[in-house]
Ligand SMILES: Nc1ncnc2c1ncn2[C@@H]1O[C@H](COP(=O)(O)OP(=O)(O)OP(=O)(O)O)[C@@H](O)[C@H]1O
């Protein structure tokens with residue numbers, strides 16, 4: 001490796017917002033070609049640190065130094081950090097759902113010939129880039145028709161198309177299912193093998209343990225700890241201890257659940273597919289929920305779990321055919337999301353952003 005084996009050193013970074021010191025003298029040293037995990041509780045300052053790095057917060061709005069590939073960087077905006085080979089995949093996906101994969105990948109960097117977009121070339125390049133992240137889908141597919149996992153891969157593909165050297169992933173797997181998460185972690189390992197450095201922010205300690213070469217823990221805007229780890233030897237309890245600032249006797253303390261009466265009942269719920277007439281997505285689904293209970297719904301992909309819940313949540317999905325809902329024994333009609341909310345129901349969708 002070259003003289004400086006660090007691709008990145010952030011030194012004494014301090015960033016204030018009105019009334020909040022989000023970062024206070026934070027240091028981060030990242031080895032070239034490593035996967036470096038950043039951990040910390042909600043609000044610790046992780047995203048802010050990455051926004052300082054990528055020029056979202058420009059030079060002059062923070063104190064401290066960024067040394068990248070041996071040089072001090074003073075990014076004025078994201079374009080400049082991108083140009084230097086730094087790409088950030090934000091906590092929330094940023095692509096435009098109504099546009100195709102190709103359009104999203106080349107947005108702002110269109111390949112043009114005599115003032116016209118060269119679609120043939122853009123499409124061909126897109127297919128090539130998609131292959132790098134293991135996607136074999138038509139580049140004309142609209143983003144809205146992709147699952148969250150695929151959308152994330154497209155975002156990464158877009159970053160790779162810009163010749164990225166340092167890829168920052170802010171909670172990349174928080175909205176992904178298990179299979180998509182596993183796929184993404186494999187992809188990260190593959191990128192590392194190609195010499196691309198990754199910084200990963202994650203709350204999922206098992207994933208950190210699986211892929212990380214180094215861990216930095218941030219608490220209340222301070223760097224608490226930073227160390228290299230041996231693959232498979234991450235001490236999760238140690239990370240938690242640094243994150244919260246005290247030792248944890250029992251990660252999963254025993255709870256005595258207080259289960260009460262049935263407060264929510266669904267009977268013979270029948271919902272028709274809005275796109276395929278006559279196809280029933282839910283056929284006479286019935287279940288009860290008691291106060292204080294956590295009820296799990298298991299099933300394969302496409303079994304209709306999301307559709308069932310969305311149809312209950314104010315008929316947010318599908319065509320209602322029959323069935324009843326009772327809340328605390330009283331039958332209710334939830335014809336809109338607003339009515340569902342008024343009746344005390346909340347729905348957290350698969351895709352956090354929506
Ligand atoms: N634009 C902003 N204006 C004011 N305060 C902000 C802003 N962005 C972040 N903060 C504050 O700075 C602190 C750090 O926030 P940050 O988003 O960096 O945390 P985080 O570690 O990424 O948390 P999470 O795990 O929830 O994503 C928090 O107290 C937050 O409220």
Ligand SMILES: [Mg+2]
Nearest residue numbers: 046047048091
């Ligand atoms: Mg964050």
